[in-house]
Amino acid sequence: MKNIYEFLKKLKDEKSLKKCELLIVNDDAQAQVASHIVSFLGFKPFVLADFRANFKDDLLSFSDEIQDITKSLQDFYGYKKEDKILISPIRTVSFPLPKKDCFDSFTINFADKLDLNSFKQKLYSWGYYFVDIVTSAGEVSIRGDIFDIAPLGSDFGYRVSLFDDEVESIRKFDIEDQKSQKEELDSFTIIPAFLALSEDSFEELSEKIELSSSDAFVKDIHSLGFWYLDNLAHYLPQNMNSFITQEALGELDEAYIFEEKRLNKDKFLTIPQIYSSKEYKEISPSNVKEFISFHKEKKITLITTSEARIKALDIPLDDKAIKYHFSDEIINLLGTNEVIISLNKEVKKRKKKRVKLVVDELVLNDFVVHEKHGIGIYKGIEPVSIMGAKRDFVVIHYQGEDRLLIPVENIDTIDRYVADGESYAIVDKLGRGSFAKLKEKVKDRLFEIANDIIKLAAARELVNGIKIFIDDNLIKKFQKSSGFAYTKDQTRSINEIFSDLSSGKVMDRLLSGDVGFGKTEVAMNALLAVVNSGYQAIFVCPTTLLATQHYHSISKRFSEFGIEVFKLDGKTSPKEKTSIKKGLESGDIKLVIGTHSLLDIKTNNLALVIIDEEHKFGVKQKEKLKGLREDVHIFSMSATPIPRTLNLALSKLKGMSSLLTPPSERLGVRTYVKEYSEALIKEIILREKRRGGQLFYVHNNIASIEAKKKDLLQIVPNIKVDVIHSQIKPADAEKIIENFENKEFDILLATSIVESGIHLPNANSIIIDGADRFGIADLHQLRGRVGRSNKEGFCYYVVEDKSKITPEAIKRLVALESNSYLGSGTALAHQDLEIRGGGNIIGAEQSGHIKQIGYGLYLKMLEETLATLSGETKTKEQNIDIKLAISAYISEDYISEDRIRLELYRRLSRAINKEELYNIEEEMEDRFGKLDIPTKQFLDLILIKILAIQKEINQISSYETNITFVNSQGLKESIKSRSRDDDDIINTTLEYLRK
Incomplete structure (x- = not known):
């Protein structure tokens, strides 16, 4: 900072600052500092992102940086005054960048005439993605006379309604919930999502990319366009008056890779340098x-x-x-x-908004669970005509070619089948009743579990808890010593724990959050408060590896506060064990971190038990820990998310906290999709080895895993590989992980067993073999194994043969590569993980039941059981059979994309009151325009369903002009409609239900 300020101030004082057009710095952080200084001195800064790609890399993984560079250059050239300075990290400016004539914009005004065909072509040539739902910048969705677009650099989209070819209204909309603002705009401006290419230039560039020898999985302008553009130039020093910092030149010496397209190092050495400051x-x-x-x-x-x-x-x-x-x-x-x-605080980089609408990703042939009939195979939505009226039905196949047709208004009775990733569903037989028996069996077991949970919670509620004094100054000092700013979630969770500890009631709190999101930091605040109050605390981990990791990090942090930490696990010598146990019994030892060895201890004044990865402990083990002292505070941690609904059910019985925000220093994981080749695998392994790191290689087949090990040793003969999978004994597996952490070998070859629960900061590359055979949630979770330290992580999704995988699988993989799913794959991945998280929180011993009926239904039943036993009056779910001779469906003319219709069918089927229904109707009109007749009638059908459930009516049917209602007691009542027309049948039915 000081050298840049001194230099630029001197230039300004000499009235020659305008001569500085380009300032070359070290990296993103220095670019940010330089932009503050340039702005402070009265000039306009434009900052380029730090572009750390290598020539011909697949750029989907760098989509954020490419978009930032494009937007900054667009703004730079669009700014007409001379007082502007372009600031660039050295790696970015070492590549040729687009010239001024690559940038353009156009404005859409209210009442403009718009030729939709030429508009589409322009957006296509400018690099916009055409999608069903606009969820991030650079996307456009055109639906008849409505189109949504999110230009680069925008946190929201613009929704334009056309009347014929005239712009009738322009409104902003929120990409999180897709709802538009009421206020209309006069105009807005569109800039390129890639570059302002003409149709001919675009075609020419696309042809070059297609003919290239690149191994990019999908060859298009977004993955490779930057490398094959003709309209590029080196910005320095011949084209721009440039200056360079000393640190930036240091970056050249350390990490610069000289290769095609990059500027020669000598060119940088001719640029005037900014030396370190003396003043x-x-x-x-x-x-x-x-x-x-x-x-x-x-x-x-x-x-x-x-x-x-x-x-x-x-x-x-x-x-x-x-x-x-x-x-x-x-x-x-x-x-x-x-x-x-x-006096300003650093503003954290804004996180991209994530779409809240989870678009239903039911794919043909997915396994689904029907709450009455069990596991079947989803075969899509089919229109069926009954008595001359058209309706949509969900088709599910069961054993023996049996088909079940479910009216779309009852689609809420099915869920995607999710188990533990390794389970394969067994399809049920229709009409046998075996699924109902199975559900009863599971229900009985759930009553036992829920009963135990509630009894325990009630007993602890009657006991007075140990009051812990919270020393605010000490806590502030400790938090400052961490060297980083806590996330909002961490601060909130710590306050919730302190509130529990000082309340005089017994704490039972669960904290969920991904590995690396700072759960241990939260736990340390609680440990410090307890030990500082003169009490004892123990920290229990499921494995010696985890106990050792925590012991080292906690000892280091507590040493300056004069707190001695002890470790008790399977590796502790008998002599040390005896000494620690005596110290705990006498009260001399205040804090011990360990494994199951801590189940058999006696303590003097224990106040807090922390359980890490609590789902890995059995119920009896947890009870033993709680039994160490009846008024002991319990704080559990889990690395899997808790489903929102289960969260509500459990929060009546225990405190719930969650960490959803990653720490600011966490870097994203560069993701690539590749076709398998030995050369590729060799390059990935050697690239990670060159930077002193280790790798995970995920091969999800135990039978062929040893053969895969031989292949790897042939590809790179001088590396060390070890294997881990579910059939290896837990003690041996723990030893392998420990050896890996101690860097005794280079590659951990594993099944998807590595998906969760290990924190190995030196392993920062992961190769996932046969990635097309994994679900999106598994891929998302596996990618999370790397990039856990301040080192950038690399994830490679590898497929055997690109030509043999489905378009859906390609779309899914490429979506993960660019980190922003075209639709909402990431949101779906989180939804899947949430469901699995629920399974983890209940305990591993339940996996048998979960496998039989799927997580979704299992959790639903657990929530109902907990609610019943807690004395909550929960409205009994009622299924209603509606057989009205009316055409009611969301028409393909109104919404052409199947997955969006399916998502709306699901949301409408779950609507439980009129307000919910009308909100969805308003949203549909906003997003897709005025409802057509069949769609309007389908919404009327949902209203009939809602009102009928409120009146406890089980069945409604019509024949000719007769409409019959059957209530829950079996009583029938018939009324007559004015005619057989759809609108008369609907209106007559609604009049009766509203009485």
Whole structure:
């Protein structure tokens, strides 16, 4: 910071700052600092992203950086004043970049005439993705006379309604829930999603890409366009007046790979350098007012976004000795003649909004579970005509070619079948009644489990808990010593725990959050508070590996607070074991981290038991821990998400906290989809080895895993490989993981057993063999094994033969590669993981039941059981049979995409009141335009269903003009409609139900 400030200030004072057109820095972080300084000095900064690709890399994995570079250059060239400076990390500017004539924009105004065909062609040539639902920048969806578009750099989309070819309305819409704002806009501007290419240039570029020798899985402008463009130029030094920092040149020496297309290192050495500063030093004053008083003779500038921050420091706003600069820059420097202090906090990079609507991803031939008939195979939606009226039905195949047709208004009776990833569903036989018996058996077992949970919760509720004193100053000091800012979720979870610990009631809290999201940091705050209050605490882990990891990290953090940490596990010597157990019994030892060995201890004044990966402990083991002392506080942690509904059911009985935000220093994982080749595998392994790392290789077939090990040793003979899968004894598996952590071998060859629960920061590349055979949730979870430290992770989804996999599988894999699913695959992955998480929280011993009926139905039944036993009055789910001779379905003319119709059918079938139904209707009109007749009648049918359930009517049918209602007691009542027309049958039925 200090060298850039001193240099640019000097240029400004000499009135030659305009001569600096391009400032070359080290990386993203330095670019951010430079942009604050450039802005502070009164110039307009434009920052390019740090583009760390290698020539001919598949760029889908770099889509965020490419979009950022395109947007910044578009803004740079669109800014007409001369006071602008382009700031670029050295790796970005080492490549040729698009010239000025690659950028353009056009504006759509209210009442403009729009030729839809030429508009589509322009967007296509400009690199827009055409999708069903717009969920991120650079996407467009055209549906008849409505189109949605999200230009680059936009957090929201624009929804345009046309009347014939005239723009009738323009509104913003939220990509999270797809709802548009009421306020209409006069105009908005569209910029390219890639570059402003003409139709001919686009075709020419596409042809070059298609003929290229690249191994990119999908060859298009988004994956390879940047490498094959003609309209590129090196920005320095011949084209732009440039300066370079010393640190940036250091980056060249350390990591620069000289290759085709990149600028020669000598070119950089000819650029004027910015040397380290002699006049300034960086500062971080803890007491600003006092610091200013020491430097009164200097020129003092305070940077802030609001006067309130100045008042909070008790500094008078009319102090003539201080210059106030109102902006959001962060510059903290002490010079020989001036002081600059910023009161602003660093703004974290905004996370991309994630679409909340989970589009139903039921794919043909998926396994589904019907709550009455069991597991079947989904065969799509079919229109069926009954008595001259057309309706849509969901088709499910069962054993022996049996077919079950479910009216789409009752689609809520089926769920996708999700088990544990390794289970294969067994299709049931229709009409045998065996599934009903199975459900009863599971229900009985669930009553036992739920009963135990509730009894235990009630007993603990009657006991007074140990009150823990929370020393705020000590906690603040500890949190500061972490060296990073806590996420909002961490802060909230810590406050919830402290509230429990100091309440005088016994705490029983569960914290869920992915590995690496900072659960241990939250737990350490609780441990510190308890030990500081003079009590004992134990931290129990399922494996010695995890216990060792926690022991090292906690000992390191607690050493400066004078707290000694002990470890008790299978590796502790008998002598140490005896000593630690005695220390716990006498009260001399306050904190022990260990495994199951901690189940057999006696303590003096134990106040807190922390259980990590709690789903790996049996119910009896957990009870034993709770039995160490009746008023002990229990804090459990799990690395799997809790389904929202189960969260509600369980939260009546225990506290629930969750960490959903990754720490700010976590880097994304670069993801590539590739076709298998030995050369590719060799390059991936050697690339990771070159940077001193290790790899996971996922091969999900135990029978052929040893043969795969031989293949790997032939491809790269001098590497070390070890194998792990579910048939290896737990003690041996633990030893293998420990050896891997100690870097005794290079590749851990495994089945999908590595999907969760291990934190190995040195393993930062993962190869997933046969990726097309995994579900999207598994792929998403496996990718999460790498990139857990501050090192960038690499994930390779490898398929055997690209020509043999389905278009859906290709779409899914490519979506994961670019990190933003065209639709909502990531949201679906989280939904799947949530369901599995529920299974984990209940306990591994339930997996047999779950396999038989699927997670979704199992959790639904558990929630109902917990609600019943808690004395909650839960409305009994009622199925209703509606056989009205009306045409009612969401028509393909209204919504052409099957998956979106399916999603709306599911949401409408789950609507439990009129308000919910009308909200969905409003959303449909907003997204797709005015309802057509069959779609409007389908919504009327859902209203009939809702009103009938409220009146406890089980069946409604019509024949000719007669409409018959049968209630839950079996009583029938018939009424007459004015005619056989659809609208008369609907209106007569609604009149009766509204009485």
